[in-house]
Amino acid sequence: MGGRDGARRVGVAVPAAGFGRRMGGRRKAWLTLGGEPILARTLRAFLERPDVVAVAVALAADDAADPPDWLIALDPRVGVVAGGDSRAASVARAVAMLPAELDVILVHDAARPLVPPEVVQRVLDAVEGSTGAVAGLPAVDTFKRVDERDRIVDTPPRDGLWHAQTPQGFPAPLLRAALEALAAEPGGAERLTDDAMVVAAAGGTVRMVLGAARNLKVTRPGDLPLAEWYAAHPEEGR
């Protein structure tokens, strides 16, 4: 896998257009972690890689129309686009603005600012010669399926259950084709909550690789102190 000069060309799509409802209506990209915006920290993990040739960030429409100065000045590889009503729609818009000649596209949530470089590397290694790879962690809790009256109706066996994280990486032509197929399906984008589902729906087989505890998704207010702790302890949770 490689461009004309043999070097792999990686593009990164960063969905950052969420509403942060579970965070009390605060857009998580702009919250600070270790004294800097969450989005800045998220992008750094990818911008420090020389094989990353372009990064497309999907922002809420008003933010995309008036992005902060620091983001515009951050790196010439970074571009901004308005996201959509669902994560998948935002990913599709970010992928659409990436350059055509890419070998691999990584999708990474803006809300996961603590991804270790070795997790990014594991995903990229696993994408080589395959149809996709996702970072994740084996489940540690017992899972219950609960009905609308809060009754437990099933306890799915935990064997083989993992928590999916990001990055999620795919051969670029495959991800583009899968997103196009999804766009043609009414309501498709809302149904699929991660990129592996998009590629699997198009017939791809996606592998799981080991993620990291510190690669948590900042989702609720209580996640912020934990993320701050990880930020202050760079060797923990890897």
Ligand SMILES: Nc1ccn([C@@H]2O[C@H](COP(=O)(O)OP(=O)(O)OP(=O)(O)O)[C@@H](O)[C@H]2O)c(=O)n1
């Ligand atoms: N329409 C959307 C929805 C989500 N995201 C992004 O997808 C990632 C994962 O989503 P999540 O953590 O669920 O973020 P929010 O959608 O902001 O959270 P909530 O569901 O609480 O509103 C985040 O980086 C978020 O900004 C996006 O780009 N566009």
Ligand SMILES: C[C@](O)(CO)[C@H](O)COP(=O)(O)O
């Ligand atoms: C893609 C994801 O991070 C995998 O865990 C997650 O599904 C995104 O969060 P959401 O709450 O489903 O939008």
